[in-house]
Amino acid sequence: MHNFEYHRAGSLADAASALKKAGEDGKLMAGGQTLIPTLKLRLAQPSAVIDLSGIKELASIKAGAGEVTIGAGATHAAVAASKDVQGKIKALADLAAHIGDRQVRHRGTIGGSLANNDPAADYPAAVLALGATIVTNQRKIAADEFFKGLFETALKPGEIITAVSFPAPEKAAYMKFANPASRFALVGVFVAKTKGGVRVAVTGAGESGVFRSAALEKALSGNFSAKAIEGVAMPAKGLNSDIHASAEYRAHLIGVMAKRAVAAAG
Amino acid sequence: MPTVKMTVNGKAVSAEVEARTLLVNLLREKLGLTGTHVGCDTSQCGACVVHIDGKSVKSCTTLALQAEGTKVTTIEGLANGEKLHPMQEAFRDNHGLQCGFCTPGMVMSAICLVKETPNPTEKQVRDGLEGNICRCTGYHNIVQAVLAGAKAMRG
Ligand SMILES: Cc1cc2nc3c(=O)[nH]c(=O)nc-3n(C[C@H](O)[C@H](O)[C@H](O)COP(=O)(O)OP(=O)(O)OC[C@H]3O[C@@H](n4cnc5c(N)ncnc54)[C@H](O)[C@@H]3O)c2cc1C
Ligand code: FES
Ligand code: FES
Numbered sequence: 497m498h499n500f501e502y503h504r505a506g507s508l509a510d511a512a513s514a515l516k517k518a519g520e521d522g523k524l525m526a527g528g529q530t531l532i533p534t535l536k537l538r539l540a541q542p543s544a545v546i547d548l549s550g551i552k553e554l555a556s557i558k559a560g561a562g563e564v565t566i567g568a569g570a571t572h573a574a575v576a577a578s579k580d581v582q583g584k585i586k587a588l589a590d591l592a593a594h595i596g597d598r599q600v601r602h603r604g605t606i607g608g609s610l611a612n613n614d615p616a617a618d619y620p621a622a623v624l625a626l627g628a629t630i631v632t633n634q635r636k637i638a639a640d641e642f643f644k645g646l647f648e649t650a651l652k653p654g655e656i657i658t659a660v661s662f663p664a665p666e667k668a669a670y671m672k673f674a675n676p677a678s679r680f681a682l683v684g685v686f687v688a689k690t691k692g693g694v695r696v697a698v699t700g701a702g703e704s705g706v707f708r709s710a711a712l713e714k715a716l717s718g719n720f721s722a723k724a725i726e727g728v729a730m731p732a733k734g735l736n737s738d739i740h741a742s743a744e745y746r747a748h749l750i751g752v753m754a755k756r757a758v759a760a761a762g
Numbered sequence: 763m764p765t766v767k768m769t770v771n772g773k774a775v776s777a778e779v780e781a782r783t784l785l786v787n788l789l790r791e792k793l794g795l796t797g798t799h800v801g802c803d804t805s806q807c808g809a810c811v812v813h814i815d816g817k818s819v820k821s822c823t824t825l826a827l828q829a830e831g832t833k834v835t836t837i838e839g840l841a842n843g844e845k846l847h848p849m850q851e852a853f854r855d856n857h858g859l860q861c862g863f864c865t866p867g868m869v870m871s872a873i874c875l876v877k878e879t880p881n882p883t884e885k886q887v888r889d890g891l892e893g894n895i896c897r898c899t900g901y902h903n904i905v906q907a908v909l910a911g912a913k914a915m916r917g
Pocket of ligand 3: 858861862
């Protein structure tokens with residue numbers, strides 16, 4: 497790992513100005529559960545690391561009427577244990593409880609996960625399926641506009657995620673087929689029956705990261721039941737093939753996970 | 763070089779570290795606490811697990827500077843003089859180790875797990891140890907040890 501300047505930000509404004517000062521080679525760090533492994537592999541070599549983990553305001557979780565707003569710095573463990581999240585969006589608390597392992601969950605954050613947009617990460621599926629809003633220090637970004645392909649998001653240089661606001665769905669559930677070594681999703685499907693209709697997001701499978709499945713949404717719109725998915729063909733085109741699974745196998749798993757998710761959503 | 767201050771196993775510690783110094787390197791190389799192991803380069807094996815403010819974390823995936831102002835506990839901080847912590851005792855009694863390389867991390871993870879879930883089921887123990895890999899035991903005796911340790915910790 498190359499050395500860098502370390503700055504522990506005391507506030508959001510402090511983080512923003514430190515990031516600006518560092519310029520292109522500055523990097524934010526939240527839980528470090530993705531960034532530190534990346535630094536070890538020298539896949540990133542920032543000259544300055546700005547640590548967000550000391551900013552208290554980023555860690556809050558608040559429930560409003562029909563929604564939950566989760567601070568970017570809330571750890572996976574905090575989201576999983578939050579009574580507000582469990583009460584309003586149980587599927588989201590369950591998802592957080594199955595990210596990685598306990599040690600990763602004690603430090604990794606929702607903001608870090610979304611900014612990173614790993615194609616096998618769990619949170620992107622929840623954000624997309626629930627139609628959440630990503631709040632940054634500059635603007636609000638709708639989920640449908642946020643994910644831009646592998647490890648790419650709509651975030652601009654210098655932009656910091658501060659919170660994510662999730663509207664509570666009528667019904668929702670997430671099912672993942674986890675890679676047994678890393679626990680990342682080989683395929684993960686989040687189904688949600690929302691005020692605006694049924695939304696289904698798939699992670700782990702797509703060549704360009706998380707995506708919505710129009711075919712599954714259509715099938716479930718008329719009849720929100722596992723049976724409705726049975727006839728839906730899942731093409732392997734556009735899906736990933738790697739040492740873990742072929743595109744065809746992933747296509748098959750999407751159907752299986754979607755059925756299980758709908759059944760779990762009740 | 764930046765200075766970092768924290769409490770390690772109850773003692774105040776102050777050390778000069780590079781920004782890139784990992785907590786595990788501070789513990790092992792500067793403080794001589796070599797009970798915390800490094801088994802991988804990918805944040806997956808859990809041999810390096812310590813507690814920061816009571817929560818289990820991977821010290822290979824934490825910068826020393828991130829632990830500023832915290833209370834760190836390592837495997838060396840568990841025993842009370844000659845008397846082992848009940849979880850250490852349970853690993854010994856249940857043959858929960860063979861080569862012992864994974865053991866410090868297993869014990870640290872197990873104690874945090876039991877503090878959060880005082881009466882865990884076997885499944886909860888297995889799930890709770892997802893972040894700890896053992897190449898020797900096949901896990902069975904580790905799970906038995908954690909269940910026994912949990913019972914002993916409940917008193
Ligand atoms: C062993 C292991 C298993 C894992 N398993 C899973 C899994 O099953 N599912 C899963 O989804 N993830 C998994 N992860 C990843 C984990 O969830 C990470 O915690 C998460 O992806 C990144 O969050 P972080 O807070 O650690 O971010 P960091 O590593 O600190 O940062 C990640 C990136 O996000 C940027 N960033 C951080 N915060 C912000 C912000 N507020 N605004 C803008 N940019 C920001 C950083 O600059 C960096 O580029 C695993 C990780 C490990 C080590
Ligand atoms: S040394 Fe393997 S997880 Fe830390
Ligand atoms: S006892 Fe040898 S690795 Fe676990």
